[in-house]
Amino acid sequence: MAEHSLTNSHSSPITHHLSLIMGYPVFLVGEASEVGATQGELQSAVLRERIERALRRAEEGGTMPLLRERADRFGAVLQEAAPHWLDEAQSLALASGTEQWQLLALNTLPPDFWGGRPIPAPLSDVTMTQELVDVYEAQGVEAGLGGGECTAFFALGESSISGETIFHKNREESDEVQCVYIKGVQGRHRFVGGGDIGNLGTAHLHTENFWAGANNTGSQVPPAEYHDHGMHDSHALRYFAENCRTLDDIVPATETLLENGWLSGGGHSRGSIFVFADARRGLVVEATSRRCAHQWFDGDAMAVRTNHFVLPEMQEFAGPPHPGSVRRFERATALWTAQHGLAGLSLCGEIARDRDGAPQAAICRNPSDGASGVTVSTSSSTISTHDDRRCQTHFRNGHPGYTPGVILSPLDRVCDSDLVSGAHCQQSRNLRGWV
Secondary structure: OOOOOOOOOOOOHHHHHHHOOOOOEEEEEEOHHHHHHHHHHHHHHHHHHHHHHHHHHHHHHOOHHHHHHHHHHHHHHHHHHOHHHHHHHHHHHHHHOOOHHHHHHHOOOOOOOOOOOOOOOOOOOHHHOOOOOOHHHHOOOEHHHOOOOOEEEEEOHHHEOOOOEEEEEEEEEOOOOEEEEEEEEOOOOOEEEEEEOOOOOOOEEEEOOOOEEEEEEEEEOOHHHOOOOOEOHHHHHHHHHHHOOOHHHHHHHHHHHHHOOOEOOOEOOEEEEEEEEOOOOEEEEEEOOOOEEEEEEOOOOEEEEOOOOOOHHHHHHOOOOOHHHHHHHHHHHHHHHOOOOOEOHHHHHHHHOOOOOOOOOOOOOOHHHOEOOEEEEEEEEEEOOOOHHHOEEEEEOOOOOOOOEEEEOOOOOEEEHHHHHOHHHHHHHOOHHHO
């Protein structure tokens, strides 16, 4: 985060507050090595801590050789599917004081690496909340409550109050520091993205070609339908962003991933769910590592997905849905479709913070719920048919209950350093005791 002098006695409280949440302009646009170097310099502190935390766990569990093996296997997949990611990762690691294999390993950790209790990223200022709640106790987890439980939905055409596509995602994941950015690697499509620092993929998406996307963990799948050495669902989402100009390219791109054995899943022995929309159509793709099915939406359709397969073609390959996923699917569908013709960004925000069914099955999860996942970020996008500047994404780069929103447009190329570095997210994480 940018440093600011606090010696000016004439600074107003408002000016001082703004100085703590605003960085400086940076560009993640250019050759992959240039993008990686800029990102690594900004994210070095957070990334080093996260990798050190993972390496300590590997030492304790005796899995260090396995980490290196998995990093090599994942690197081999990227060499075929997205070789520029390796260039980016090499520069990112060098600039952050880490090693490329460590970054690759972080993107393909072994099943049950954390023993059912992932260790969350530390908070940067516990003094803000220590009198309200023990912040580390609040981050305790109960594996039985599940993880990776995202909720995504969209509204097309006249189902929204503005007649424009509205697209939303709540991201529930391990409690890591999040970043938001605009990335454009030379020769690839530019996109607005976001996710945990260290993840080479993206968990939120709005491309320069004016379509939005989201990845959700899918159903439990049989062993024959899953392999774990390929791209996870967040990696696949970035692959789509960089290689697909329109929604028509998504299904063929998915088939390419499957045919080459590049797609893993949304978690160990879990499938993947991808949700997309542009100004006129929506698309849902449900996939294992072996096969996929899809459904198109148009007109004034509204759709919701959580973490179990819904398409009839995929039921043969899906285990029983987790009750929490079913509960969130029903709750989000009821809230979203009840406002047909009135859906908008404000409704997205209300649903994003919905706590009905807490702690096991709420759309919004608090750190104190005791689940292995927490709501780490949300994004709400507008995609217009008549005004490109209205194509924007409203991000809450942290828990939606206490994180201020920021707006990014896929037309832009400049990022804020504090959004990329994780400083913006970390300041919001420090406020979690108020929830």
